[in-house]
Amino acid sequence: MDFQLKGRVAAxxxxxxGLGRRFALKLSEEGAAVAVMARRTDRLEALVEEIRAKGGKAMTCALDVSQTADIGPALDQVEAELGPLSIMINNAGVGGDGMALEMSQEHFDNTFNVNVRGVYFGAAEAARRMLKxxxxxAGNARIINIASIAAFTQLPALSAYCASKAAxxxxxxxxxxxxAKRLIxxxxxxxxxxxxxxxADWFATEGGQRQIQTFPRRRLMDEDGLDAALLMLAGAPGRQITGSAFTLDDGQLL
Incomplete structure (x- = not known):
């Protein structure tokens, strides 16, 4: 299928x-120019070199999404170098683990600053530029927020994380x-x-391995498990899809 991503600009x-790196590679393979954004710029440089070596177009952009005032200027930088933004993938997230009675306010706030505020203002700043x-x-505006199956269940010692993903x-x-009426x-x-x-550290433990055995298929998902949904939502088919939350979990919630 031609997802019509050639020449589009994605952040x-x-x-x-992890997933963000995978998303950048897949969008680039389909012809999109990609801006890879994170705090660890040394890793971003290596990713950009990999994309360029394959003939793709990419740039790095240092960004801590918990500093929401920095998101707009970062997207301006993206547009200045790559062109008009049309795809925003709000993927940055933190684990937010911990029992409620042991949860510090600082840890809770950091979970929501990254997982909720960063996504909300990432979407808003992207939408502002897509409108402008x-x-x-043109019908090309796509915002894809990365949530989790944790939005729909209650996981032990992950109350803050589950709440953030439900948000x-x-x-x-x-x-x-x-x-909707503005075609985003x-x-x-x-x-x-x-x-x-x-x-990764958790699933290497005995407890993590026991958890995997509770899944109906007794396995973790492969890293390519989100590729089709990503390309569908970012590409031409996404023009007629909005307001949906796609659960892709290999049956883990069953």
Whole structure:
């Protein structure tokens, strides 16, 4: 399928590893120019070199999404170098683990600053530019928020994380409704467990292995499990999809 991504400009937060890195590679393979954004710029440089070596167009952009005042200027930098923004992937996130009786206010606030405020203002700043640069009017405006199956269940010692991801799903629907007539598609992808830096240490433990055995298919998802949904929502089919939260979990919630 031709997702019609050639020449489009995408910004991906949290792109220094894991899902964000994967998203950048897949969008680039389909012809999009990508801005990879994160705090760890050394890793971003390596990713950009990899994309360019394959003939793609990419740039790095240092960004801590918890510093929401920096998001707009970062997107201005993206547009100055790559062109009009039409795809925003709000992927940056933190684990937010901890029992409620042991949770510090600082840890709770950091979870919501990154997972909720960063996504909300990332979407708003992207939408503002898509309206101004004509990509919304052209039907190309896509905002994809990365939530989690944690939005729909209660996981042990992850109350703050679950609450933050439920907020992402709720805001996705609210923003989709607010911007529907302005032709900005806003959707969420809610992955199941894929091994990333956030959870790799846990799944290497005996407890982590026991958890995997509770999943109906007794396995973690492969890293390519989100590719099709990402390209569909970012590309031409996403023009008629908005306000949806797609659960992709290999049946882990069953």
């Amino acid at each position: 991906i937060t949290g792109a220094s590893s 640069n004509g990509q919304a009017e 992402v799903v709720s805001m996705t629907k609210a923003l989709a409704r607010e911007w 598609s806003v959707n969420a992808i809610c992955p199941g467990y894929i091994e990333t830096e956030i959870n």
